[in-house]
Amino acid sequence: MLALSDPIRKLRVEASWLREEFNLAARAKRSRHEQLAAEMAVIRLYDAWARYCRELIILCACGNSTTLNGAVIPAVVTKRADVMPVLLSTYSRRKQYEPKWASASECIDAAKRLNVANLGTLSAALGATNSPAEEIRNVRNYYAHRRRGAKQRAMACNVFAGSKPIVFDLARYRTSGETFLDSWISGLILVATSASQ
Numbered sequence: 001m002l003a004l005s006d007p008i009r010k011l012r013v014e015a016s017w018l019r020e021e022f023n024l025a026a027r028a029k030r031s032r033h034e035q036l037a038a039e040m041a042v043i044r045l046y047d048a049w050a051r052y053c054r055e056l057i058i059l060c061a062c063g064n065s066t067t068l069n070g071a072v073i074p075a076v077v078t079k080r081a082d083v084m085p086v087l088l089s090t091y092s093r094r095k096q097y098e099p100k101w102a103s104a105s106e107c108i109d110a111a112k113r114l115n116v117a118n119l120g121t122l123s124a125a126l127g128a129t130n131s132p133a134e135e136i137r138n139v140r141n142y143y144a145h146r147r148r149g150a151k152q153r154a155m156a157c158n159v160f161a162g163s164k165p166i167v168f169d170l171a172r173y174r175t176s177g178e179t180f181l182d183s184w185i186s187g188l189i190l191v192a193t194s195a196s197q
Helices: 005-027 032-062 080-088 104-114 119-126 133-145 148-155 167-171 180-195
Strands: none
Touching: 005 032, 005 167, 005 180, 032 080, 032 104, 032 119, 032 133, 032 167, 032 180, 080 104, 104 119, 119 180, 133 148, 133 180, 167 180
């Protein structure tokens, strides 16, 4: 039997590795090389969240998965390989492209379309206002695309000390006592844990 704890474990492992890479770059001499490594850690963190969300929905749809509370989720689609074709068949225009999994609204919409049994729990957790996913997305998009609009959205997150989205600012401490990057990772794990109850 599959467990919803498995994708959380994978997310934790990858996030831990990315935290380590980011911290190595932030403590170094902060050359262009370290800047790129730190930016890539932010980009990969968002990608890890997207993979987590995709796996969560697949496990909930193919059933026989246990939540963290021990409840068994009934199957909606009998085979794992059939989950994406079934989901994509529910869209009138998006026949070839999967949802943007890291987007709470698209992930919840996919769960609705698949009619998963634990939709309420997923919706409440993934759509929570304290989720850092949107903040990470805005910062990640600047590092990935370097467009003016992306810079404005990154700066609107209020995670940078100056007038530019300098990645090393994410190593600063928040009032909570965690660095910005650490608080993002903690927040993602919290949301993932809530979604898997």
